Amino acid sequence: MSAPLKVALLGCGVVGSSVARALVDNGDDLAARVGARLELIGIAVRRPDRPRPDVPVDPGLFTSDADTLVRSADVVIEVIGGIDPARELILTAMKHGASVVTANKALLAEDGPTLYAAAAEHGVDLYYEAAVAGAIPIVRPMRESLVGDDVHRVLGIVNGTTNFVLDKMDTTGAGFAETVEQAQALGYAEADPTADVEGFDAAAKAAILASLAFHTRVASDQVHREGITEVSAADVRAAREMDSVVKLLAICELLRDESGTPSGVSVRVHPAMIPRSHPLASVRDAYNAVFVEAAAAGELMFYGPGAGGDPTSSAVLGDVVAVARHRLAGGHGPVESAYADLPVVSMGDAATRYHISLAVADRPGVLAQVAGAFADNGVSIETVRQRVLEDGASRAELVVVTHRAPDAALRATVDALTGLETVDEVVSWMRVEGA
Amino acid sequence: MSAPLKVALLGCGVVGSSVARALVDNGDDLAARVGARLELIGIAVRRPDRPRPDVPVDPGLFTSDADTLVRSADVVIEVIGGIDPARELILTAMKHGASVVTANKALLAEDGPTLYAAAAEHGVDLYYEAAVAGAIPIVRPMRESLVGDDVHRVLGIVNGTTNFVLDKMDTTGAGFAETVEQAQALGYAEADPTADVEGFDAAAKAAILASLAFHTRVASDQVHREGITEVSAADVRAAREMDSVVKLLAICELLRDESGTPSGVSVRVHPAMIPRSHPLASVRDAYNAVFVEAAAAGELMFYGPGAGGDPTSSAVLGDVVAVARHRLAGGHGPVESAYADLPVVSMGDAATRYHISLAVADRPGVLAQVAGAFADNGVSIETVRQRVLEDGASRAELVVVTHRAPDAALRATVDALTGLETVDEVVSWMRVEGA
Structure with a gap:
C-alpha cells in the first residue's frame, strides 16, 4: 500500500456530505481499490462552525479557507457548484498539482476549455462523471x-x-x-x-x-x-x-x-x-x-x-478512485478532445419534425390550402388526420405530422398557417423525435 | 502527433474484419483521438491466402504466424476466441510488451487471473469491454x-x-x-x-x-x-x-x-x-x-x-484507443481487483424465490397439506392462487409464489410436494427475480 493521498472536499451540501460519509465509512474498501488510503484533509464550507451531525468527521476538518486547502491536496473534489469561486479554486488546485473531480455542469459548460487547458498544462486529471445524469455512467x-x-x-x-x-x-x-x-x-x-x-x-x-x-x-x-x-x-x-x-x-x-x-x-x-x-x-x-x-x-x-446526494456521490467517488490510481500508477486519463472543431449550427438549420394541430373550417378546399402552406415552405407532410369537432357543425381539427425539415422552414410554415383565412387557430405545435 | 503504434489483429471473422475495416476507414479520426496513428502491422488467420474482399487491407498483412506477429506489436487485438491458442498468444504478446484488447469471454472466465498477473508483471494493459454484452459499455x-x-x-x-x-x-x-x-x-x-x-x-x-x-x-x-x-x-x-x-x-x-x-x-x-x-x-x-x-x-x-461484428468492434476499438493513449501518456488502466476474496456459495445457499404450479385434488384439506410442505422446509409463501380446472370436477390448479428462501429449501419443498398424496403433479416451477 502506497502513502495516503490527500483529498480536499469543497462544499458540504447534500452531495458533499454523502461524499464525506463514503470516504470515512468505506475507507478500507476505497484504500484496497486505489492502492492507498484516501485521507480527507479538509472540507471547505462557508460556515465551518455550523454543527453537521450527519458528517462523521473531525469538526476541525471544516474550514472557510478553501484557497489554502486546495494548495496542499492530491485530489480536490469540487461540489460547490456555480461559476465563482469554483473556477478559481479548481485552477488553483491544478496549479498546485492536484487532480480535480467536479460535479459542476454549469462551469464545465461555460468554461470547460479553460479547465481542460489548465489540466493539460499541469499534467493532472479533470474528471466530471457526476456533472451529467448523476449516478449514470455516461x-x-x-x-x-x-x-x-x-x-x-x-x-x-x-x-x-x-x-x-x-x-x-x-x-x-x-x-x-x-x-x-x-x-x-x-x-x-x-x-x-x-x-x-x-x-x-x-x-x-x-x-x-x-x-x-x-x-x-x-x-x-x-x-x-x-x-x-x-x-x-x-x-x-x-x-x-x-x-x-x-x-x-x-x-x-x-x-x-x-x-x-x-x-x-x-x-x-x-x-x-x-x-x-x-x-x-x-x-x-x-x-x-x-x-x-x-x-x-x-x-x-x-x-x-439523475440526481440526489448518494447517486451523485457514487459518480464522484468512481472518479476519485480513477484519478487516485493515476497518481499512483503514473499517467493520466483522457484530455480534451476538440480536434473535429465543427460549427454549432443555429436552430433554424436543425432538421426536426413537427406535430401541428390546427382548428380549421370544415369545408372543401381547406386541406388543399393547408397542404399548400407546407409545400410553399418545402416541408413534406408524413400524415394528416382530420376530425370534425363535436361542438360545431362547420369546424374541424387537422393534425399534421411532418417529415424532417429545417426548423426554420417548419416555423415559417406555422406562421403561414396562422395567416390562412381557413385556419381559425394553430392550436399547438411540438417537435417529434425518436421515430 | 507521436510515432505510429503497431497494432496486430488476431482473427478475421465477423468481428475481426469489422475491426480491420474501422482501423483503415477511420484511421484519421482514430489518430486524432489517440495522438498517434494506429498502424495495422498484420492479421493472423488460419488461411492467409483466402480472398477477403470485405477487408480493405494489403493482402500481404495476412499471416498464419501469429506467434511472430504478436512479438513486434504495441497493441494486440485478440478476436479468435476459445482457450487455445488465444491464451498463449496473449501471454506472449504481453511478455514482449504489448497491451492486449480481447473479446474472449471464455478465456477470461476460465483463466482471467493468469492473464491479469501477466499484465501486471509486464506493466501492460488488459482490456476486454467486448467480452460482455457486445457494444454495451459495462x-x-x-x-x-x-x-x-x-x-x-x-x-x-x-x-x-x-x-x-x-x-x-x-x-x-x-x-x-x-x-x-x-x-x-x-x-x-x-x-x-x-x-x-x-x-x-x-x-x-x-x-x-x-x-x-x-x-x-x-x-x-x-x-x-x-x-x-x-x-x-x-x-x-x-x-x-x-x-x-x-x-x-x-x-x-x-x-x-x-x-x-x-x-x-x-x-x-x-x-x-x-x-x-x-x-x-x-x-x-x-x-x-x-x-x-x-x-x-x-x-x-x-x-x-449484445453481439454482431460492428457493435463488438465498437467496444474493441474503444479499448484500443484507451490502451494506446496509455502507451503515449504513460501509466495504465485498472488492474485485477480481487482483494475482497469472497467465497462463491453453492446454488443451494443462494436466496431465491419460486413460482410453483401444482395440479391437485379439489377437496378440503389440500391447501393445508400443501402449505405444510412449505412450512416444513422453512419456506414462507407470498401468494397462493387456486383455480378449478375446467376439464375435471375434482381437480384444481394451485399456483404458489414464495418469499426468498435458500434454493436448497425450495428444491426440497418441490420434492416434498411431488410426494404428497393430494398432489397429482408439480406442473412447473421457476425462479422469480426482480420483484
Missing part, C-alpha cells in the same frame, strides 16, 4: 468506451425535475402549473424551479455531452433552449393520441454534407413527442436516461437516477 | 465508474440468442424447439446452439461481471448454470398470467452475514420470471441489458446490442 462511456466509434446522435432525459413533471402530466392529465406545485411539495422541484423548467440545467448537460460526442467545443450559450413551461395538458393529450409521450430532451446531432462529411453539430434542449415504443418513453418519475446512436455500436441506452 | 463502468460504490446485485440479459428465443416464445406462444428453429433460420442461433441455450456463454459473462462487481475471483465453473431448453410454452404462459416474462438471467449477488458484513457471492445463470414492469422485461429481440443495483448509485441499466 461521461466515461462517451470519453472512453465510444471513442473508437462515431456517435451520430444523443437523446438525453437529463433533468429529473422536468421528467417528473411531464410524467405526472401524462399519467394524471393535469396542467403544468398544478403539477409543478405537486413536484415542489414532494421535493422534486425547487422553490424557484427556473433552472430546471426553463431548460438551463439540461442545456449545460447537452453542451457537455455534445462536446464529448463530437470532439468539438460546445458552450451552454450555444445550445438552443426551450423549457417546458409552455407544455399544456392539451399537448400531452395530443401526444397520447399519437401513442407518444412528451419529454424534455437534450439533443446532440451530427450533421453531414452531401458527401457524408461531418459539417456541423446541432445541440438543443426542447420538449418533444417521442413514441411510447421508444426506450426513452419508459423513463418515469425523476429518472434520467441517455440514448446514444453510434455508427458501429448501434443504439445504446444508459438509465438510472 | 466492463468499464464496473471497473471504473462504480469502483467507489458497493454493488449489491447484477441482473444481466447477456445472451442475445436466448433472449430472442424467449421473447418470441412470449409473443407467439410457441414452444422452445420450434422457436429455436426459427431463430436458426433468421441467423439468431447457431446450427449447434448448445453454448447459448445451455447457458455456457452467459455463465462466462456472469463470472466476469461477478469478479468485477465484487472484487473477487469467480471462474466460469463456479457459476451455477441452467439453460432454457426446459422452458416450455406453459412456463411462458404461466409467467404471462403473473404479468411477468421469462428471461435467461446472469445473476451476481453479494451475500451478507447478520452483521451486514459481506460473506459470499452467488453467481448463477438460469431462467427466471421477472415482472413486466421491471426495466429488463422490455429488453426485446436479441438485445442485451445489464441491470445493476449499488448502495449509493441505486438502480442503473445499460442497454444495447
Whole structure:
C-alpha cells in the first residue's frame, strides 16, 4: 500500500456530505481499490462552525479557507457548484498539482476549455462523471468506451425535475402549473424551479455531452433552449393520441454534407413527442436516461437516477478512485478532445419534425390550402388526420405530422398557417423525435 | 502527433474484419483521438491466402504466424476466441510488451487471473469491454465508474440468442424447439446452439461481471448454470398470467452475514420470471441489458446490442484507443481487483424465490397439506392462487409464489410436494427475480 493521498472536499451540501460519509465509512474498501488510503484533509464550507451531525468527521476538518486547502491536496473534489469561486479554486488546485473531480455542469459548460487547458498544462486529471445524469455512467462511456466509434446522435432525459413533471402530466392529465406545485411539495422541484423548467440545467448537460460526442467545443450559450413551461395538458393529450409521450430532451446531432462529411453539430434542449415504443418513453418519475446512436455500436441506452446526494456521490467517488490510481500508477486519463472543431449550427438549420394541430373550417378546399402552406415552405407532410369537432357543425381539427425539415422552414410554415383565412387557430405545435 | 503504434489483429471473422475495416476507414479520426496513428502491422488467420474482399487491407498483412506477429506489436487485438491458442498468444504478446484488447469471454472466465498477473508483471494493459454484452459499455463502468460504490446485485440479459428465443416464445406462444428453429433460420442461433441455450456463454459473462462487481475471483465453473431448453410454452404462459416474462438471467449477488458484513457471492445463470414492469422485461429481440443495483448509485441499466461484428468492434476499438493513449501518456488502466476474496456459495445457499404450479385434488384439506410442505422446509409463501380446472370436477390448479428462501429449501419443498398424496403433479416451477 502506497502513502495516503490527500483529498480536499469543497462544499458540504447534500452531495458533499454523502461524499464525506463514503470516504470515512468505506475507507478500507476505497484504500484496497486505489492502492492507498484516501485521507480527507479538509472540507471547505462557508460556515465551518455550523454543527453537521450527519458528517462523521473531525469538526476541525471544516474550514472557510478553501484557497489554502486546495494548495496542499492530491485530489480536490469540487461540489460547490456555480461559476465563482469554483473556477478559481479548481485552477488553483491544478496549479498546485492536484487532480480535480467536479460535479459542476454549469462551469464545465461555460468554461470547460479553460479547465481542460489548465489540466493539460499541469499534467493532472479533470474528471466530471457526476456533472451529467448523476449516478449514470455516461461521461466515461462517451470519453472512453465510444471513442473508437462515431456517435451520430444523443437523446438525453437529463433533468429529473422536468421528467417528473411531464410524467405526472401524462399519467394524471393535469396542467403544468398544478403539477409543478405537486413536484415542489414532494421535493422534486425547487422553490424557484427556473433552472430546471426553463431548460438551463439540461442545456449545460447537452453542451457537455455534445462536446464529448463530437470532439468539438460546445458552450451552454450555444445550445438552443426551450423549457417546458409552455407544455399544456392539451399537448400531452395530443401526444397520447399519437401513442407518444412528451419529454424534455437534450439533443446532440451530427450533421453531414452531401458527401457524408461531418459539417456541423446541432445541440438543443426542447420538449418533444417521442413514441411510447421508444426506450426513452419508459423513463418515469425523476429518472434520467441517455440514448446514444453510434455508427458501429448501434443504439445504446444508459438509465438510472439523475440526481440526489448518494447517486451523485457514487459518480464522484468512481472518479476519485480513477484519478487516485493515476497518481499512483503514473499517467493520466483522457484530455480534451476538440480536434473535429465543427460549427454549432443555429436552430433554424436543425432538421426536426413537427406535430401541428390546427382548428380549421370544415369545408372543401381547406386541406388543399393547408397542404399548400407546407409545400410553399418545402416541408413534406408524413400524415394528416382530420376530425370534425363535436361542438360545431362547420369546424374541424387537422393534425399534421411532418417529415424532417429545417426548423426554420417548419416555423415559417406555422406562421403561414396562422395567416390562412381557413385556419381559425394553430392550436399547438411540438417537435417529434425518436421515430 | 507521436510515432505510429503497431497494432496486430488476431482473427478475421465477423468481428475481426469489422475491426480491420474501422482501423483503415477511420484511421484519421482514430489518430486524432489517440495522438498517434494506429498502424495495422498484420492479421493472423488460419488461411492467409483466402480472398477477403470485405477487408480493405494489403493482402500481404495476412499471416498464419501469429506467434511472430504478436512479438513486434504495441497493441494486440485478440478476436479468435476459445482457450487455445488465444491464451498463449496473449501471454506472449504481453511478455514482449504489448497491451492486449480481447473479446474472449471464455478465456477470461476460465483463466482471467493468469492473464491479469501477466499484465501486471509486464506493466501492460488488459482490456476486454467486448467480452460482455457486445457494444454495451459495462466492463468499464464496473471497473471504473462504480469502483467507489458497493454493488449489491447484477441482473444481466447477456445472451442475445436466448433472449430472442424467449421473447418470441412470449409473443407467439410457441414452444422452445420450434422457436429455436426459427431463430436458426433468421441467423439468431447457431446450427449447434448448445453454448447459448445451455447457458455456457452467459455463465462466462456472469463470472466476469461477478469478479468485477465484487472484487473477487469467480471462474466460469463456479457459476451455477441452467439453460432454457426446459422452458416450455406453459412456463411462458404461466409467467404471462403473473404479468411477468421469462428471461435467461446472469445473476451476481453479494451475500451478507447478520452483521451486514459481506460473506459470499452467488453467481448463477438460469431462467427466471421477472415482472413486466421491471426495466429488463422490455429488453426485446436479441438485445442485451445489464441491470445493476449499488448502495449509493441505486438502480442503473445499460442497454444495447449484445453481439454482431460492428457493435463488438465498437467496444474493441474503444479499448484500443484507451490502451494506446496509455502507451503515449504513460501509466495504465485498472488492474485485477480481487482483494475482497469472497467465497462463491453453492446454488443451494443462494436466496431465491419460486413460482410453483401444482395440479391437485379439489377437496378440503389440500391447501393445508400443501402449505405444510412449505412450512416444513422453512419456506414462507407470498401468494397462493387456486383455480378449478375446467376439464375435471375434482381437480384444481394451485399456483404458489414464495418469499426468498435458500434454493436448497425450495428444491426440497418441490420434492416434498411431488410426494404428497393430494398432489397429482408439480406442473412447473421457476425462479422469480426482480420483484
